[in-house]
Amino acid sequence: MAEAHPVGFQWVMEAKKRGATVIHVDPRFTRTSAVADEFVPLRVGSDIAFLGGVINYILSNELDFREYVVAYTNAATLVTEGFQDTEDLGGLFSGYHPETGTYDPASWQYEGHEEFAQTHEDTHVHRETAAGFQHEAHGPPVSGFVARDETLQDPRCVYQILKRHYARYTPEVVERVCGVPPEQFRKVCEAWTRNSGRERTTALVYSVGWTQHTVGVQYIRAGAIIQLLLGNMGRPGGGIMALRGHASIQGSTDIPTLFNLLPGYLPMPHFKQHETFDMWAEAIRHLGQKGFWAYARCYAVSLLKAYFGEHATEENDWGYGWLPRLTGDHGTYQQVLNMIDGKIKGYFLLGQNPAVGSAHGRAQRLGMANLDWLVVRDLYMIESATFWKDSPEIETGEIVTEECRTEVFFLPAASHVEKEGTFTQTQRMLQWREKALDPPQDCRSELWFFYHLGRLVRERLATSTLERDEPIKKLAWSYPISGQHNEPDAEAVLKEINGYDVATGAPLSGFTQLQADGSTACGCWIYSGVFADGVNQAARRKPGKEQSWVAPEWGWVWPANRRILYNRASADPQGAPWSAKKAYVWWDPEKGEWTGHDVPDFEKTKDPAFRPAPGTIGVHGLAGDDAFIMQGDGKGWLYAPAGLIDGPMPTHYEPAESPLRNPLYAQQANPVRKVYDRPENQLNPAPPERHSEVFPYVFTTSRLTEHHTAGGMSRQLAYLSELQPAMFVEVSPALAEERGLEHLGWAHVVTGRAAVEARVLVTARLRPLRLDGRVIHQIWLPYHWGGSGLVTGDSANDLFGITLDPNVLIQESKVGTCDIQPGRRPTGRALLDYIADYLRRAGLDASHYAPLETPGAGE
Amino acid sequence: MNSLFGPIDPAKDAGYTDAPPRMGFFTDTSVCIGCKACEVACKEWNAVPDDGFDLLGMSYDNTGGLSANSWRHVAFIEQAAPSPAAMDVLREAEATVSTQFLGMPSSTLPGTEGREGRDLRWLMMSNVCKHCTHAGCLDVCPTGSLFRTEYGTVVVQEDICNGCGYCVAACPYGVIDRREDDGRAWKCTLCYDRIGEGMTPACAQACPTQSIQYGELDELRERAAQRVEVLHQRGVTEAKLYGHDPDDGVGGDGAFFLLLDEPEVYGLPPDPVVTTRDLPSMWKHAGVAALGMAAAAVVAFLGRRP
Numbered sequence A: 001m002a003e004a005h006p007v008g009f010q011w012v013m014e015a016k017k018r019g020a021t022v023i024h025v026d027p028r029f030t031r032t033s034a035v036a037d038e039f040v041p042l043r044v045g046s047d048i049a050f051l052g053g054v055i056n057y058i059l060s061n062e063l064d065f066r067e068y069v070v071a072y073t074n075a076a077t078l079v080t081e082g083f084q085d086t087e088d089l090g091g092l093f094s095g096y097h098p099e100t101g102t103y104d105p106a107s108w109q110y111e112g113h114e115e116f117a118q119t120h121e122d123t124h125v126h127r128e129t130a131a132g133f134q135h136e137a138h139g140p141p142v143s144g145f146v147a148r149d150e151t152l153q154d155p156r157c158v159y160q161i162l163k164r165h166y167a168r169y170t171p172e173v174v175e176r177v178c179g180v181p182p183e184q185f186r187k188v189c190e191a192w193t194r195n196s197g198r199e200r201t202t203a204l205v206y207s208v209g210w211t212q213h214t215v216g217v218q219y220i221r222a223g224a225i226i227q228l229l230l231g232n233m234g235r236p237g238g239g240i241m242a243l244r245g246h247a248s249i250q251g252s253t254d255i256p257t258l259f260n261l262l263p264g265y266l267p268m269p270h271f272k273q274h275e276t277f278d279m280w281a282e283a284i285r286h287l288g289q290k291g292f293w294a295y296a297r298c299y300a301v302s303l304l305k306a307y308f309g310e311h312a313t314e315e316n317d318w319g320y321g322w323l324p325r326l327t328g329d330h331g332t333y334q335q336v337l338n339m340i341d342g343k344i345k346g347y348f349l350l351g352q353n354p355a356v357g358s359a360h361g362r363a364q365r366l367g368m369a370n371l372d373w374l375v376v377r378d379l380y381m382i383e384s385a386t387f388w389k390d391s392p393e394i395e396t397g398e399i400v401t402e403e404c405r406t407e408v409f410f411l412p413a414a415s416h417v418e419k420e421g422t423f424t425q426t427q428r429m430l431q432w433r434e435k436a437l438d439p440p441q442d443c444r445s446e447l448w449f450f451y452h453l454g455r456l457v458r459e460r461l462a463t464s465t466l467e468r469d470e471p472i473k474k475l476a477w478s479y480p481i482s483g484q485h486n487e488p489d490a491e492a493v494l495k496e497i498n499g500y501d502v503a504t505g506a507p508l509s510g511f512t513q514l515q516a517d518g519s520t521a522c523g524c525w526i527y528s529g530v531f532a533d534g535v536n537q538a539a540r541r542k543p544g545k546e547q548s549w550v551a552p553e554w555g556w557v558w559p560a561n562r563r564i565l566y567n568r569a570s571a572d573p574q575g576a577p578w579s580a581k582k583a584y585v586w587w588d589p590e591k592g593e594w595t596g597h598d599v600p601d602f603e604k605t606k607d608p609a610f611r612p613a614p615g616t617i618g619v620h621g622l623a624g625d626d627a628f629i630m631q632g633d634g635k636g637w638l639y640a641p642a643g644l645i646d647g648p649m650p651t652h653y654e655p656a657e658s659p660l661r662n663p664l665y666a667q668q669a670n671p672v673r674k675v676y677d678r679p680e681n682q683l684n685p686a687p688p689e690r691h692s693e694v695f696p697y698v699f700t701t702s703r704l705t706e707h708h709t710a711g712g713m714s715r716q717l718a719y720l721s722e723l724q725p726a727m728f729v730e731v732s733p734a735l736a737e738e739r740g741l742e743h744l745g746w747a748h749v750v751t752g753r754a755a756v757e758a759r760v761l762v763t764a765r766l767r768p769l770r771l772d773g774r775v776i777h778q779i780w781l782p783y784h785w786g787g788s789g790l791v792t793g794d795s796a797n798d799l800f801g802i803t804l805d806p807n808v809l810i811q812e813s814k815v816g817t818c819d820i821q822p823g824r825r826p827t828g829r830a831l832l833d834y835i836a837d838y839l840r841r842a843g844l845d846a847s848h849y850a851p852l853e854t855p856g857a858g859e
Numbered sequence B: 001m002n003s004l005f006g007p008i009d010p011a012k013d014a015g016y017t018d019a020p021p022r023m024g025f026f027t028d029t030s031v032c033i034g035c036k037a038c039e040v041a042c043k044e045w046n047a048v049p050d051d052g053f054d055l056l057g058m059s060y061d062n063t064g065g066l067s068a069n070s071w072r073h074v075a076f077i078e079q080a081a082p083s084p085a086a087m088d089v090l091r092e093a094e095a096t097v098s099t100q101f102l103g104m105p106s107s108t109l110p111g112t113e114g115r116e117g118r119d120l121r122w123l124m125m126s127n128v129c130k131h132c133t134h135a136g137c138l139d140v141c142p143t144g145s146l147f148r149t150e151y152g153t154v155v156v157q158e159d160i161c162n163g164c165g166y167c168v169a170a171c172p173y174g175v176i177d178r179r180e181d182d183g184r185a186w187k188c189t190l191c192y193d194r195i196g197e198g199m200t201p202a203c204a205q206a207c208p209t210q211s212i213q214y215g216e217l218d219e220l221r222e223r224a225a226q227r228v229e230v231l232h233q234r235g236v237t238e239a240k241l242y243g244h245d246p247d248d249g250v251g252g253d254g255a256f257f258l259l260l261d262e263p264e265v266y267g268l269p270p271d272p273v274v275t276t277r278d279l280p281s282m283w284k285h286a287g288v289a290a291l292g293m294a295a296a297a298v299v300a301f302l303g304r305r306p
């Protein structure tokens, strides 16, 4: 955190000054470890074993916050009789279909609700379309009415299932899998549990590298299970905080730049699953479910009204037919492979430098070199704009400038200080930015670019009679513009996002005002309220000392300016604060309403003792203690009966590339991971496949404080470039000795995809781990370098192949296997021969790819 | 004539009649996270040029030391036993690059002795001009380019500096340095242009963890003493102050530090003494110095491109 988020880390230092204990778990000793009280090195890719060990510690010592757990989580809920655990099936859950490599999750359901389950074909579609994303604000479909055993004794209740699942994750297993000594592991468990409960809460903070694994979603799930067991959700000082890699990454999923989502986590329609508007709206609503998604139709109609204005009418299903449809996987990696195959002709690239920043850089560059046209909007001429003349593939002859068919249009972009708008940070807080100065020369904002692009395309198509042009022609596309360059008004866009009454244009005060009859328009239902009373609420900057400690008048937080989600859980089931110290939101019996420091995340007048009549759905179906109001059953999920493609509970699988056989299960890696078996995407062999010793070391990558991601914003600046002027690789003294590497000398790291050269830093901050009597060396590389800028170097991301998490299609780009050798890498054609030789020795060729299901699993 | 030794108020001593309180820095290295925001902010505010793109191999320190083009310098000290080869390079790099390395003959890097078997420590420390109570650089400056401000800080005026370089040799910390292009001397001004406006110096403003604290020196000294006490109570017995003592060889520093190891470990002189302490007895050499100064001025003119 100190490395990549030094500004946020000031609060950790502040807490430390006040006596907090800081524990840092990381494969390598970083600037964070330097100031931590305890540094816990572990093997890259072993985090679920570590967290599973913590869960086991909590459950076997009964250290869970029992009252919270029984009332607010699904611990008491019973699961079908048919459910079988990985513990019984060699690392697979029940329902595995080897032909498709997917699960049929019927047996994972709550008892009596098997019919809620999707089939494994549905699951296949969900994997292709990364459907897991929809659950960010949205419980996946489950029934609200479930069988429960509040004594937690029934062997089929979630609590007991969880206990059995993690029973094997003992401190000894943690040591074998992660390389963490039991005494040190115990310290972590003790600190975490001691600092949780009525009087205290613990926050779990992670940075997004945590998600970049084939089990990335399950990493976060494992953290969530611990936080729920310890009562750390919905309470001040608790929660799970994702530190995003860029400003407004939260914003770019809320109002998404993803292929599979529409604003507010509404799913992008799928051509088969959502043929009609009703099918789509009902799919969002999840029939039979409790909670606020019951109003999904209002959100959906209002969005279409914002898109198509007067053209969206009840008769034409609000223009639903004009929305594009998903037909399968259109994720960024599939697209790159499609480019290589010539299936994609044109591409827009904004705020992204995939030639350096994405996994398998070579595939990225080869794909972009096979387009008709490419539009790059960036601050500088980044590698993704110049690959046709100076990429590593020019050197190897794989791209020939004269023959490269891609026409590249580079459009200089305005920086964040040169345009207005909002950033949404990890707490879901929108903060308005003013423009500090005009962008230089031809640099323009994204808003300017897209508004005018849309305007010009619409002018071109004005007389078109083709049906395919209708969606563009029918768009509501009028925004006030001003100034020399006709800059659209960013606040007008924010007003549209907030929503307004169609007849009067009056801004709405929140999403509860949205209607399904076309009388309201709203660009993103969860952001409704950001322009309440016609005031830009995101621009509020009332100093902290002039308001309460929750600071509700600083910026604006979705939904409804609620600073902590699910804050009903900050009070006990009867509505009283868990403790005076942690009082946040509580029930005032005299007034008969919820009150407190924050906006209560609950219906204001719903009595804690309220119990709905059986069968009541929607908001009225929520009981007075159903704190997790967006979940279909109102409970926090220790066990996920639906919505996850790779299982209801996190399970330790090895990374797709690993030098180790999975010490826990016959199943080696995630059995439903998303793979692309193609000749250009050879993955290094992992046991039980043969020849894994050709790539004997584990490597990982991350950021340095001095640079920003793919370097587009830092390698161009002298003051930053001088601070970290060269690509380097960190190795332990022991590995340096083993491979003959010299401090400050050259070395190169080799995988089945690439060889990357770097200067060597020999440092004790990296240390070999002893696992199962075997020494595992870990190598670390920063990923900031590329071919352009003031300081240049090879790109670490070239080393990775493409394997993805099945839930959200995030790539496994934080762990792989490699070799390292002293000296510089070969150049030109010789480089290709060099890698081919490694592939040959590792037995990799296009005729065989590792199977998803490891032989012996499932037994 | 200014005092040359002992605890004094430097602004008063320099003739300011009702000077504002003496301002300075307390740099608490125990909370430094090595982000180098201080280095960058200083360069941005003061338009200091870059210092070259060289990988030094001194842990994450690629600045190397304070110089004419780096007025803040974040040192990174890895304390464990690295491979012998790495130790050689580290020592070599420190000796050649850092203007401050003291070159003590020793078979190990300072700070690594006796640490075998102890956990790895990674010390970070943002170094800066000490704005000494008795500033050698100022005492020897023949042009008056270096002067004492009303805040008790020491500032060099680039439009008066003639590049003679006396100050460089006179600084007991090796801080002030000449630029290669025009030979003039540069160093931290304690953001004279900012503090005069009531603003915080750029480096302190940028520091996210309040490792760099700016304020009235008296108050900072109190705060620092408390901080040491807290750290000692928490078992960080190695915490100690450096440069805070008005009775030391430079009359105390305007910029002083909390360190977690011996000063040498950070490349700081353990017992700095103002180089002009014996100046009175050296006055007889002044004539020679004046001659030298004239020669330096001629060289500076010749060296300047049209």
Ligand code: SF4
Pocket (backbone or CB within 6 Å): B041, B042, B043, B045, B046, B071, B072, B128, B187, B188, B189, B190, B191, B192, B201, B202, B203, B204
């Ligand atoms: S006080 Fe000003 S001049 Fe001195 S180091 Fe800090 S930023 Fe640079």
Ligand code: SF4
Pocket (backbone or CB within 6 Å): B031, B032, B033, B034, B035, B036, B037, B038, B039, B074, B124, B126, B206, B207, B208, B209, B210, B211, B212
């Ligand atoms: S800005 Fe502060 S925390 Fe960062 S390196 Fe400088 S002194 Fe240390």
